Amino acid sequence: MAARQEITAWRPQVAGVVEVFHAHFTEHAYPMHVHDAWALLIVDDGAVRYELGRHEHAIPHDTVSLLPPQVPHNGAPATPQGFRKRVLYLDLTQLDESFIAAAVDRPDLVDPVLRRRVGQLHQALARPGDELEAESRLALIGERLRGHLQPRLVTGPPRPDHAVARTLRELLDERLLQGVTLDEAAALVHAHPTHLVRAFSSAFGIAPHQYLMARRVDRARRLLLDGRQPAEVATAAGFYDQSHLSRHFKRHVGIAPGQYARGGGEGFRRPHPS
Structure with missing residues (x-):
């Protein structure tokens, strides 16, 4: 070989x-x-x-x-x-x-x-x-x-820290477009980064990054239905670029942003006004 x-x-x-x-x-x-x-x-x-x-x-x-x-x-x-x-x-x-x-x-x-x-x-x-x-x-x-590397005694699952979780959710909502690093969030919320992730996931059943992306996808959906183009929507909804938007949008919605804006194509029909 x-x-x-x-x-x-x-x-x-x-x-x-x-x-x-x-x-x-x-x-x-x-x-x-x-x-x-x-x-x-x-x-x-x-x-x-x-x-x-x-x-x-x-x-x-x-x-x-x-x-x-x-x-x-x-x-x-x-x-x-x-x-x-x-x-x-x-x-x-x-x-x-x-x-x-x-x-x-x-x-x-x-x-x-x-x-x-x-x-x-x-x-x-x-x-x-x-x-x-x-x-x-x-x-x-x-x-x-x-x-x-340093095993500890297992004392049972930690109780959710709802105050920390709610504060982080407020921060993620506030930083929806520009985002926030985990270290920045930890400093602002006054909690260890790992505790932040665990508290949020335990309280809301979703990881912080998943919550942030879901909120951005929701915003992108509204902007697409307003007639804005996917490339413009990517920036306006807080995504890195159009490819980043497309990857997460398809994962959440099941189709590409362009298809969604056009009505989704086969199998996706807008209701007729009554």
């Missing part, structure tokens, strides 16, 4: 994420090296073997691996087909240095919920305009990672 490598990397506009790195390698092997950030890694195809802290490890596709900063490690394909991986490099605001020793001892985590959330975060980071979703997912991932 010919050696193959495909690499995509970018720096998203999300605090705490230094870099997103996607790669497909069939033969490439990393030498011993270090990073100044945490590497949160999932493997989609194949498997990776690596050494960390003088111990050998392997990453199958159902595992989340957390490689700590400043600790030497390497990496190579563990199968003839190579591997396809996705990596998030997270700065020390997400996990501080106190967690490094625990991560060296147990870098590989078999946690289906964590793995699903990491995959969802990668998807959100690839979509300009969905930064609040990415920040919310990152906050929950950080909480789950800290739980693995």
